[in-house]
Structures are given as structure tokens and as C-alpha cells.
Amino acid sequence: MNTSVYSTIINLQGVHNNVVPFMEFGGKLGSLKDSNDLQIHDIFYCEGLILCTMVGNKMIVVCNPSNGETRYVEPRTCFMTSDLYALGYKGSKSSCINNYKILRYCRYYNSQLMRTVSEFELYEFMSDSWRVIDVDNHDWDISARGVSVKGNTYWVAKRDDDQFFQFILSFDFTRERFGLLPLPYESDGPDGIMTDKHEDTAVLSVVRDEQLSVLHQYLHRYSFEMKIWVSNKIDTKEVSLGSSW
Template identity: 25%
Template sequence: MILGSCNGLLCLRYFGGKIVLWNMSIREYHWLPDTQMEFPGGFGSCEFANYGFGYDSVNEDYKVVRLVQFLNKKEKEFKVYSLKDDVWRRSQDFPYYLCYKYAWGVLVNGALHWAVTQTLESEEKFVLAFGISMEVYGMVPLPEFSDRCFHLTVHVLGGCLCLLCHYFGVRVDVWVMRQYEVKESWG
């Protein structure tokens, strides 16, 4: 399964959880070391693991992030892998809840993006950006939607952040942010 691509590198996850970075052009690859899930209280079950992959231009490093949401839904684990150091480390707590299990982080402007909610019960969706270099979270300003009842997915189109709003069998709106982090540039 492809978790992401950047600068000609593919980040792939094989069945069984092994992750590899693969440079197809020079036919080289690097297996990431295994990392255990740190279950709350020492035991539990994983609901799902979500990933993102990108290049840290400040530190000249490639990074893979893994977000695990546990079945109790309140506990989460956020780890960052550094290719330069070849280690996984636990990062700051992930303060939101992913909307979709299989929507990998989308790399735009040096940040990975996901559709999130602030609470499990919340219907209101946001786009969260995780800056790969500084490893900080931020919210992306969203366009003015005509209706809030839709399925939101995050993509990249022509190097720009893109949102698809699926209005349950009625229509799909496509929004493209032409100037990153400028709300007025959505069109």
C-alpha cells in the first residue's frame, strides 16, 4: 500500500506492517525499523493506524508519521520516523480525531494535511496541517461552504491543497487553495 511519495521516493507499507522507502530510479530501498504501539495502560486494541510521508527541507531529512487511534477512541499515539536518525520517536499528543481511517496525510507546502474533528461527537470538520520541519500543528482556513452536510477529503492538485466535498449523491464540490494559508484564495 502506498503511504505517500516525495521527491521520487515511495513510502510503502506491506502486509504485516513493515514499511519501506523505495527509490525506483536507482533501485535502492530502506526498511524502517519496527516500532511498537504504546497501548494506553499497557494493553488494548488499535482501531486504525494512519500515515503520512514528506521531506523536511530545514533538516534535510525524510520523515514518516504514524497516528494510531485506539478502540477506546480517546487515546492516540503519534510517532515520527526520521530517515537521517533511522529512529521512531513519540511526538507531541495529537489533539484531534481523524475523520477517515484510510485517508493518508497529504503533503503540501512542507506540511501533511488531514480532515479532522475536535471531538468524537463533532460533525464540524477542519483541515489540520502538521509542519514536518518544526513538527507543529496548525489549522488551515477553509472556504465558506454553502452546506455543512458533506464528506470532506483532502488532496493535492497541481501542487495546491485541494478539498473534495461529497454531498451524498447530489454533487461534488472541488475547492483549490491557490495561495497556501490564504482563505481568500480558495476557488
């Protein structure tokens, strides 16, 4: 099975002129040696660096495609397939990989406690070590990879006790703190129609490496309305989103 990583270009420029959109494959990531032992499971991008998790959860690989620098990171205990990872840095942007950190979010059922528990670990390239971080009073869950903006990571999250309630969850790699930010829409769908978690879709993406965008769609039999917002201001404590379109 081919698990190589390529850069891609998706061209939608002519979609309003009846031009069929297309996708091009660019250069292949050459920092990772071709090996049956390095089958890629998932990737996370942060301003030029790529974090790859591997099938079998043996290790994490972080590489810089521009200069070929590659780091292999072993787990503190063990990795799980359901783990979520984020890559970020403290302070201002730096080309030095030693200023970067990896956040690991692990959620699993503890048979001894007879409940679901969450664990958070942080890896620092500078010290080449993992450490556990304490997160107080978290009552939320994230199930999809986040996006990186200015060195911090953002996800769409839901509350454990109310799956209808969505919000933006942020992690500040400098302060090593989570934050909750509001989404630019209400839980109700168009014309006050209530949606459920299977019909309500929100996706985050990044514009020009410095703006956060939110795509939201109501998947309901009465409407397939889709809206997109792009941030005017963004940090882990506040987000200002422009008008939807």
C-alpha cells in the first residue's frame, strides 16, 4: 500500500464559469525514507512543518520538507489509534524545530474507574521529553484533527453533556492552556429548524496561514444552506469573524 505524502493543489478558480475543478499532485515528501515500517496514518500541518503518525502507532515523525530535517519521536507510554495530535510553537514564528511542541490528546474508557477519561501530554523538542499537563474541569470532546494558526491550534468541539452545543476549542502553546471561543452561528438551523449532530456540520480551515475560516452547513431536508466566515482577528482568547458568504 502506498502511504506517501504529496503536496496538492485544488483549483476552484473557474467553478463559476462551468470549468471543471481539478486537483494536481505536486512534489513528494522526500524527508521520509520509503519503508514498509513507515506507513502513514495521519498528518498535521503547521507553517512548513508536517507531523505524521504511523500505522501501528510506533512513533511520530516531524519533518521540514524545505530543508529535509526530520525528527522521530517515541511515545512516553504507548500510542492509541484514536489519539489526536497538534503541532505548535511558543512565542513568535521560528524556523528552528526546537521551538516547537507536540500536544497529544488521548480519550479512552478506564475499566478500573468505570468511566471515560482524558489525558493530555506535551512533547518539547528542546528537551526531547514528554510530560503530562493538567487540564481542569474539561467537559468537552474533540473527534477530528484541528488546524494551526500562528502557532496555536483550533478545533470544533462539543460538550459531553450536550452534543448539540458546538464551539471552537483553542490551545495556546506558549501559555499551555485551552480556551473556548464561540462559533458564529446558533444551534438552530434555517427558519428555526432544530438540527442534530448528524445534520449539522462545521469545519475549520486556514486562509493565508494567518486567518481562521469556518464552514458551516445545515444538512436538513428543508435546506442545504452553507455559510463561510473568515476571521478578522484571531488568538486563543478572542476571535472576530467577518460576515458570512
